[in-house]
Amino acid sequence: MNALSLDSVSHSFKQRRVLDAVSFSVAQGRVCILLGRNGAGKTTLFSLVTGLYHARFGSVQVFGHAMRTDPAAALAAMGVVFQQQTLDLDLTTAENLRYHAALHGLAAEVAEARMREELGRLAVLDRLHDPVRSLSGGQRRRVEIARALMHRPRILLLDEPTTGLDVPGRQALAHHVHGLCRERGIAALWATHFLEEVTPEDDVVVLHAGRVQWAGGADRIEAELGVASMTDAFAKLTAAA
Amino acid sequence: MKRRHALRALNGIFHRELLRTLRQRGRLVSAMVRPLVWLAIFAAGFRSVLGLSTTPPYQTYVLYEVYVVPGLAAMMLLFHAMASSLAMVYDREMGSMRLLLTAPLPRWYLLGARLLASVVVGLPLVYLFLVVARYWDVRPPMLGYLAVLPALVLSGLMLGAFGLLVSSLSTQMENFAGVMNFVIFPMFFASTALYPLWRLAEAGPVLATVAMLNPFSHAVELIRFALYLRFTPISFLVVLACLLVFFLAAVVGYDPGRGLWSRRGDQ
Structure with missing residues (x-):
């Protein structure tokens, strides 16, 4: 069973569509890096996954518990670090x-x-x-x-957790979260726009303009896209307006 | 929802509310000074110009200070409720509201627990005021201090639920502060807190009607009657009904699927 599954999740604020048919999953014990530029929809996605508000369309499930119908069980399984300090x-x-x-x-x-x-x-x-x-x-x-x-928690959600940290602090945090996933078998969804936070053993979801542009192992992205580096891959995937 | 979990959460919310209140000494002092200024200055001035005939629950002529004290106790609850709701808007702007709303408990329960905790934390100050008011010869029967407790709690919950509803509709603290001015003062002045209904009727039937429809008037009368060991069923029912309506509307306002926040995206 996946730790987190999003199936065709779409959301709009008034007339502005922020997320458009977003689907991906996070496996148990894996670190999934949600990459996207500022305004890609990462924070909205976090708000939907944590039940702050419900998606207009699609479903969010945490260990099989639907956020819309069984939010207590879903929330009990997750630990959350929001982008904004809480x-x-x-x-x-x-x-x-x-x-x-x-x-x-x-x-x-x-x-x-x-x-x-x-x-x-x-x-x-x-x-x-x-x-x-x-x-x-x-x-x-x-x-x-x-x-x-x-x-x-069985899954850790981190929305740009390294914002405001210096380089050693960011590295220490990434090291700690990867260690947690290895030692405790928990899953992690880590939203960021810092490409250096991706390690080859991670899974990556690239979100751009509210849509998933690419999802898969970080070690495959360069080969599949025919580019030389993660930076090039990200630039290629997020080039379109 | 497991009962033990729910009780622990309630205890945690209450403890946080208590700590925050105790650390805001300025707010505590002003909450106490405000009604005392009304009692010591405003009521003293009005005492000579405002004669009060026998009005239930009083069985004889009473001094204006005696009349106004239940209204000032309700005023304390009103200001406390609005300050608590302002704190909710502040929490939302600062992000700490997210922690409460992502707890694995029903949202109505979390909001209700926060509301109850806020009211309970505010009650000791009201009692302190009632005790200090004895210095001005406002001496209800001793049993009245006990009898007024449920009235204070119910009124506090109703006013708090109203504040909660207003906070669910406010996007920014600045907006909320503005709304408070448009809410607190009309609610307080167009009520029976300062003048009995017959006095307001003398001033104009419209004002008397507004006061009669104002839920704050009913909170005041519920407190006034309870303090003198009397019960006013109409005020009780109005306060209870308003509590339910305001709270349900606030729950909808904070609902993840229907609330304004889900449409605006700035929770």
Whole structure:
């Protein structure tokens, strides 16, 4: 069973079509990079996948649970890091994570243990009792990822998670997410417009003007398109207006 | 929806609301000072010019301070509800609303939990005001402080649900602040919070009709009657009905398939 399946998903805001018959899937234990320029429809797609609003047409399924008819089961299986920061700046790191744990129904003692485990893994445990306002951009991102993992999701959704991070921070984050997928067998959908975040073992979906231009293994894209590099492949796929 | 999960989420939402409220000391102080200014200055000035005949639930002539205190308690709930709704708009702009709306629980439950938490967090200030009001000789029966609790909760929920509905229709904080001005002041002044209905009728039948139809008037009367150990079924039913209508409309407003946000895409 696929971790995430989108079948002919279309969405419009008023008269403007943002997504047009988008179909692809993310297999368990795989990292799928959703590549697209700014305005390609990545964030709208994330909003639909996370149930913030429903697609006008098509279906979104998470481990077989349809987002439209069984959103609770679908949401329980996913951990989300939105492009826009969603931490409460007035609360401490611990208070933010406890709030998330409560929303996912975790018992207090379980939440405390997992909070420390995930923050420790991401090297931000020392900021546990600091207000989020005092954390750097990179630390806030790591806290958000730790938070997204607290309820042991089976798929991790990351919408441009490296925005605002420096190069070492971006590399560390990518390394961490790939490690999670290998170690825990969880799937990840990673939206980005940074081509250097794609590794050969990833799956890639190229989204342009609301349509899927290409989907498949990153190691095949250059050969299939007859280009020399991922940069060329991306340029070729997103050349049309 | 599992009961244990739902209770833990409610507890988490309540805890967050409490922490945020306690850390906004300016808001707490102003929430307390506002009704006291009305009571100490406005009511003192009106006391000499506004005679009040016997009006239920009062069984004799009462001082204007006595009359106005339930209205000011309701005003506290109104301002608290609007501040809480403004916080929802702020949360949405800042992104933290997404966390609440992507929790694996029904959206109506999450909104209801947020609404309930907000009301419960606001109640201690109302009680503090009622206790301080004793200094102005506003001394309802002691049992009245207990009897008024359900009236405060119901009124707070109704006003909060109204704020929730307004927040579901607002795109930006600036818009919401404008809406608040058009909502709070007419709601408060065109009600029985400051003057009894017969006084308003003397001023003009239209104003009296508006006040009678204003759900805030019914919240005020529900609180006033409960504080003096009386029950007004009409106000109770109006407040309850408005709560249901406002809340259901707010749930539709935040609905992922039907809400305005799904059409505008800026949630």
